[in-house]
Amino acid sequence: MVVxxxxxxxxxxxxxxxxxxxxxxxxxxxxxxxLVRGERYxxxxxxxxxxxxxxxxxxxxxxxxxxYEFNAKGYPDPLPILRTNIGVTVCRGRYKRNHEYRxxxxxxxxxxxxxxxxxxxxxxxxxxxxxxxxxxxxxxxxKRSRIWVEVETGIQQTDITTGDADIAAEVPDLDTAGSGPxxxxxxxxxxxxxxxxxxxxRRGSFDQFTVSSWAAEVxxxxxxxxxxxxxxxxxxxxTSVTTDVIDPEGNDASFFGFNQxxxxxxxxxxxxxxxxxxxxxxxxxxxxPNWESDGNPAGYSLFTNAALTAHW
Numbered sequence: 001m002v003v004x005x006x007x008x009x010x011x012x013x014x015x016x017x018x019x020x021x022x023x024x025x026x027x028x029x030x031x032x033x034x035l036v037r038g039e040r041y042x043x044x045x046x047x048x049x050x051x052x053x054x055x056x057x058x059x060x061x062x063x064x065x066x067x068y069e070f071n072a073k074g075y076p077d078p079l080p081i082l083r084t085n086i087g088v089t090v091c092r093g094r095y096k097r098n099h100e101y102r103x104x105x106x107x108x109x110x111x112x113x114x115x116x117x118x119x120x121x122x123x124x125x126x127x128x129x130x131x132x133x134x135x136x137x138x139x140x141x142x143k144r145s146r147i148w149v150e151v152e153t154g155i156q157q158t159d160i161t162t163g164d165a166d167i168a169a170e171v172p173d174l175d176t177a178g179s180g181p182x183x184x185x186x187x188x189x190x191x192x193x194x195x196x197x198x199x200x201x202r203r204g205s206f207d208q209f210t211v212s213s214w215a216a217e218v219x220x221x222x223x224x225x226x227x228x229x230x231x232x233x234x235x236x237x238x239t240s241v242t243t244d245v246i247d248p249e250g251n252d253a254s255f256f257g258f259n260q261x262x263x264x265x266x267x268x269x270x271x272x273x274x275x276x277x278x279x280x281x282x283x284x285x286x287x288x289p290n291w292e293s294d295g296n297p298a299g300y301s302l303f304t305n306a307a308l309t310a311h312w
Contacts, residue, residue, distance in 0.1 A: 015042070015134040023082065023115050025049035025125035032113040032133050040136040043103040045082060045090045045129055049117065052124030065099035066129055067091035082129060085114040105136050140226060143273045145311035148188045148196075154305035156182040156204035158211055160241050160255065160285070178206040182303065186217065194220050200234065202303065209243040211301065213259055213283065228275055230265035237261065239285045257299075259285040265307065275309045 018041070019032040035041060051062035054072035063071035067090065069079040076095035086109070090101040115131055159177040181204070188198030198217040203210060215237030222229045237259035265279025283301040 015136055017132055018135050019113075019131075019133040021131055022128035023117055023131055024128050025051070025117050025119070025122070027117070027119075027122040027125075029114045029116045030131070032115065032131070035108045035113055035133065037108055037110075040105050040107055040138065042105050042134050042136060043084070043088060043090055044100065044132045044134060045102075046098075046100045047128065047130040048099055049081075049125060049127040049129060051119060052121075065096070066101050068095045070095065081117050081119065082131075083116055083118050085112070086110050140269065141272055142223065142226070142269045143311050145190050145221070147190070147312045148309050150184075150186040150188070150307050150309040152184040152186070152202075152305045152307035154182060154303060156180060156202070156211070156301055156303050158204060158206070158299070158301040160209070160211065160299050175208055178208075180204055180206040182305075184303075184305070188217070188219075190221070194222055196221060198232075200232075204301070209241055212240045212242070213285070213301070214238045215259060215261065223269070226269040228267040228269065228277070230267055230277065230279065232261075232263045232265065232281070234259065234261040234281075234283070237283075237285075257286045259283050259301075261301075263303070265305075267307070267309065273311050275307075275311070277307050277309070278305065279307065280304050 018034040021030050021032065023030045045066040048063055048065045051064055051069075054060045054062050060072040062069055064079060064081055066082045067078065067080050068076040070076045078091075080089065080091040082090060086106075088103050088106050090103045092101075092104070113133065117125075117129065119125060157179045182202055184200065184202035186198050186200040188196045190196045196219055198219070200213075200215055200217050202213045204212075215234035217232055217234050219230065219232035222231075239257050239259045241255040243254065261281050261283035263279055263281025265277045267275040267277030270276050281303040283303065285299040285301060
């Protein structure tokens with residue numbers, strides 16, 4: 001589902017056609033339906049009509065698009081002929097050789113949209129103008145985030161062996177590596193538009209043990225349109241390992257230590273206050289019995305996650 005949001009992010013601003021029809025040069029009104037009060041629209045007109053013969057030279061036919069007579073005089077002459085009951089016009093700017101004209105975006109306030117061609121004598125007119133009414137989606141405005149709460153889940157791959165304090169040596173029956181599900185939560189405070197500080201907790205479950213991590217986190221959240229790039233770094237972290245194995249002295253084998261991590265995440269603004277994303281984090285951890293970790297950090301955890309973040 002998150003991937004679908006990311007793939008379709010670029011289509012969210014596409015204009016949607018709500019009505020298409022013709023306006024006849026011989027008179028009468030065309031009624032555009034399916035417009036909703038309060039929504040934003042644009043009118044697009046194409047095509048040409050003729051208005052009989054030019055009085056100054058009966059050999060020349062009067063030909064008009066929505067905004068210009070372009071045949072009788074040998075050059076385009078401004079002559080707007082399309083009218084609407086809401087006062088919206090498509091005639092702005094220069095003559096278009098393709099005879100396509102577009103109104104400015106407008107908010108529909110009426111009950112119905114009527115269109116017609118204006119002329120003093122319709123008897124010698126012919127053809128129709130082609131009209132389309134397009135709905136413009138409301139511009140997306142994401143919430144200015146000050147505080148956010150993120151929940152996540154995914155897969156954690158880990159190896160809790162660490163340097164000289166080799167857990168396998170302390171508890172021979174313990175399998176120190178594995179892969180399993182994890183859940184997590186983070187609470188952050190934006191200090192600037194991009195920079196934040198946070199606290200994050202993750203808990204992973206494996207066949208013979210569970211790994212819990214806490215850390216102070218700093219990072220960047222960079223947004224463009226509905227896409228957000230998230231860079232995170234964990235500092236001053238703590239890791240605990242609780243096992244189901246009994247050590248040689250008959251005690252439950254539990255281990256403690258420290259961690260630090262770095263990761264990236266790609267988010268999509270689903271709602272003005274909610275993002276959904278996917279990411280990956282690499283964590284380096286040093287753990288040993290009774291807070292003793294006298295070797296170089298050799299343990300690790302790799303997290304791949306999906307996340308939902310609420311912003312206030």
